[in-house]
Amino acid sequence: MTDSALPQDPAGPLVLGPMLRYIGETDATVWVETASRAVVTVHADGRAWCAPTFRVKGHHYALVVVDGLEPGGAWEYAVSIDGxxxxxxxxxxxxxxxxxxVDRHRPTRLLFGSCRTTVPNDREGHRTNGVDALRTLALALARDEQEWPDLVAFLGDQVYADETPEAMREFIASRRSLDEPPGTEIKDYEEYAHLYRLAWGDDANRWLLSTLPSCMIFDDHDVRDDWNTSWSWHEEINRTPWWDERLMGALSSYWVYQHIGNLSPGQLAEDEVYARVLDAAAGLAGRGAEEDGEELDLTEAVFDLSRRVDRHPDVYRYSYRRDLGDSRLVVVDSRAARVLEPHHRSMLDPAEMRWLDEQLTGDVEHLLIGTSLPFLLPPGLHDLEAIDEALANGTRGRLLARAAEKARQSIDLEHWAAFNDGFVEVFDMVRQVARGERGAAPASVVFLSGDVHNSYVAEVVDAESRHGARSQIVQAVCSPIRNPMPRGVRVMMSAFARGLVRPMRFVAGRSQHVPDPPCSWEVTDGPWFDNCLAQLTVQGRDLSIVWRGGEVPGEDEEHPVLTTIASVRLPARS
Incomplete structure (x- = not known):
């Protein structure tokens, strides 16, 4: 098998995809981008399901709902465009x-990870950005060398809008001058559409995404580094003349390329914007073949939604839930739903917090919470962010407040620790679940995250004796898929996970302005700094997680092989 470094211009009607997105016990959705207006058909099991395209900014898309399937079945499928x-x-x-x-009777295998840059899969690309863990897995699955996963959860930074690859810069230069703001960064919807095509268009990953269901959530680089870090950041970026067009392109393209594929068919019908697609499709079907209706132009509706979300995040929800057999995956928007007002900061606004409160219940084997930013950072780093947050709030004067805000933005001190009220509120929910106060306690409550460009496992210490928990409370991180951390920063991250834990706790504990965390936790495994993709496997009430990366055998840059970086078993409490 060969793999072109980057996708070529499409010669036919299919521009990007198909991507197998939602999968349930009896239904699925398949997403495509087409070259022009069309009817897209999915063929499987001797049947066919169709959807007309809709357009946004001159691009054409379809999301085909495949329903009436048998639970636990498998069928080869094909896609046609206008026959x-x-x-x-x-x-x-x-x-x-x-x-x-989905089959409730087989073990659930969930892949997760974040942070994937798009560079060629050649010697230079491997030197600068390492081997693509996603592509390596695709090749191994194509060779039937691995057990088949059920779902891959991409937990942020699917694309880098602020750190564009050379091929993207060439496209930008064909449209506008790179000397004018925002330079080599993405400017608008058209450039986002091309960036997604570069990210998902190489043949190995494109095949994998056509046959492995996926769910996604954004993080900052999908929009811009430090997106919604603080009120100061928000005020400063909104004074930039190109920002509005950039943000509208980011949120609108996210809705099209990522978000709608996260939703079940029932949720699509309830979505205020996608309901228009379904209504238009029903209207076309009602008119019959002899009447040629117009393709639905969804541009205004999608961009209007993006404007409203930017001003009032509580008008729309990007978070969602997936049921995986006897486990539940709740994916939380920890970027767009933030409350940034000084002294009232929270990772989630009240409406989002209420929704999460409804999702975090027991009566499942395992409760999995996907959030792009780790809930439990290495303890030393958590304390550093809490200290910085207190200083940024002005507890030691304006001069230190300005310095703390600068540090918050320059070294990304903006995780859950920097939004303490939200951190405490979510931990209280989790503690209630783990104690069995919201239904039968799961075997584990596991936060799945990315963002920090290293991978590790952390666990709440003495959860049973200190919090009455019957469930393990665990943080598992997998990052990056392809964007390795500089070696100098790796030393610092290792120190915050190990050697600096006590000194930072000492400093934080002596300040009356730095809140003590509601629990204690420790990094039990890691950190690891390789490009990797993690697989969580449910084995009854036990869990296991394996982190896999890729390496190039000899000189064969196009055919990396899988390597196991680490494996952790999380047996259920007796």
Whole structure:
């Protein structure tokens, strides 16, 4: 199998995809971008499901709902556009894509990770950015060398809008001068559309995303570094003349390329914007083939939603829930739903917090909480962020407040520790779940995160004796998929996980302005700094997590092989 470094201009009607997004026990959704207005059809099990395209900013998309499937089944599928077969590609060396519905009786295998840059898969790309863990897994699955996962959760930074690859810069330069703001960064929807195509268009990853269900949530680089870090950041960036167009392009393209694929068919019908797509499709079906209706232009509706979300985050929810057999995955928006007003900061606004409160219940084997930013940072780093937050609030005067705000933005001190009220509120919910106060206690409550460009496992210390917890409370982090941390920073991160824990706790504990965390935790495994993708496997009430990366055998840059970086077993409490 060969892999082109970057996608070529499409010669046919299929621009990007298909991507297998939502999967349930009896239904699924398949997303595509097409070259023009069309009807997209998914064929499987001797049946066919169709959807007309809708357009945003001149680009054409369809999300085909495939329903009426049997639980625990698997079927090869194909895609046609206006009756012409487009997927699988003729002569492809990859296996045929499959629809594989959820089976409650088999172990759940959930992949997760974050932070993936898009550079060529050649010697230079591997030197600067390491081997792409996602592509390596794709090649291994295509060779039938690994057990098939059920879902991959991309926990942020699917694209880097502020650190664009060379191929993206060439596209930008074909449209505008790189000497004018925002320079090599993404400016608008059109550039975002091209960036997604670069990120998902190489043949190995494109095949994988066509046959492995995926869910996603944004983090800052999907929009811009430090997005919604603080009120000061928000005021400063909004004085930038190009920011509004950038943000509207970011949120609107996120809705199209990432968000709608997270939703079940029932949730799509309830979505205020996507309901228009369904209404238009029903209208076309009602008119019949002899009446040629117009393609729905969703541009105004999607951009209007983005404007409203920017001003009032509580008008729309990007968070969502997936049920995976006897486990539950709750994916939380920890970027767009923040409260940034000084002295009233929270990672989640009241409406989002109420929604999360409703989702965090027991009566499941394992409760998995996906949040791009780690809930439990290495303890030393948590204390550093809490100290910085207190100083930024002016507890030691304006001069130190300005310095703390500068540090918060320059070295990314803006995780849950920097939003203490929200941190405490969510931990109280989790503690109630773990004690069995919200239904039967799960075997574990596990936060799944990325962002920090290193991977580790942390666990709440003495959760049973201190908090009455019957469940383990664990943080598992996998980052990056492809964007390694500089070596100098690795030393610092290791210190915050180990050697600096006591000194930082001593400093934080002596200040009356720095709140003590409601629990104690420790890093039990890691940190690791390799490019990797983690797989969490549910084995009854036990869990195991394996982090896998890739390495190039000899000189064969196009065919990396999987390596195991670390594995951790989390047995249920007896």
């Amino acid at each position: 012409a077969p487009v997927w699988p590609e003729q002569g492809s060396e990859f296996p045929a894509p499959r629809l594989r519905t």
